[in-house]
Amino acid sequence: MFADLHLHSLFSDGTFTPEEIVGHGARLGHQALALTDHDTVEGCERMATACAAVGIEFIVGAELTAEHGGNELHILAYFVDPQNPKLLTEIAKFQKVRQERIRDMVACINALGVPLKVADVFALANCRSPGRPHVARALVRGGHCRTLDEAFECFLK
Numbered sequence: 503m504f505a506d507l508h509l510h511s512l513f514s515d516g517t518f519t520p521e522e523i524v525g526h527g528a529r530l531g532h533q534a535l536a537l538t539d540h541d542t543v544e545g546c547e548r549m550a551t552a553c554a555a556v557g558i559e560f561i562v563g564a565e566l567t568a569e570h571g572g573n574e575l576h577i578l579a580y581f582v583d584p585q586n587p588k589l590l591t592e593i594a595k596f597q598k599v600r601q602e603r604i605r606d607m608v609a610c611i612n613a614l615g616v617p618l619k620v621a622d623v624f625a626l627a628n629c630r631s632p633g634r635p636h637v638a639r640a641l642v643r644g645g646h647c648r649t650l651d652e653a654f655e656c657f658l659k
Contacts, residue, residue: 505534507561508578511549514539514565515633520549528556536561536580541596542631543584567596597630604632611637611657616646634658 509523510516518526520537527535535558537549546562553560561580568575582589601624608620618640626643627636638653647653 503533504531506532507536508538510539511537511545513542513545513629514631515635520545521552524552524556527558532558534559536563538563538565538578540565540631540633541567541593546584600631607637618644
C-alpha cells in the first residue's frame with residue numbers, strides 16, 4: 503500500500519488546498535493519505551470529502567505542538583476526533599502561540615530595518631496556524647528577498 507501520512511495544507515504551512523493534495527496523491531497512486539497540519543484540523547473535512555471522491559482512505563491527523571522540559575516537540579497524531587472539544591481547546595492555545603511567534607519574528611526583522619508588516623504575513627497565511635514559511639513568503643512577496651531560501655538564510659534561521 504502506498505500512503506503519505508505526513509501532509510500539510512494551506513491550513514498551516516503547506517501551499518496546496520486539501521483537494522489539490524488529494525489530486526496529487528491520486529496521480530501518484532496513493533491508497534491512503536493523512537492530513538497533519540500544524541496545530542489544526544480545519545482542513546480535515548475537506549480532505550475527507552476529496553479522498554472519498556477518488557477512493558483514497560483518509561486518516562484524520564494533526565501535527566501537535568507540545569512542550570517538555572522547556573523544549574518544543576511536534577507529535578504526529580492520527581485518528582483524532584476533529585470535533586473533540588478538549589483537542590480543539592488545546593489546539594487553540596498553540597495557535598495563539600504560533601501567532602505571537604509571527605509577531606515576534608516580524609518585530610526582529612523590523613529591528614534589522616526591513617519594513618515587513620505583521621498584517622501582510624497574516625493576510626498571506628490566511629490560517630490560524632501560521633509559521634516561518636509564511637514570513638518567508640511575505641519577505642519575498644514584499645521584495646525584501648529574492649527567494650524563499652534567501653529569506654530563511656538571512657532572517658529565519
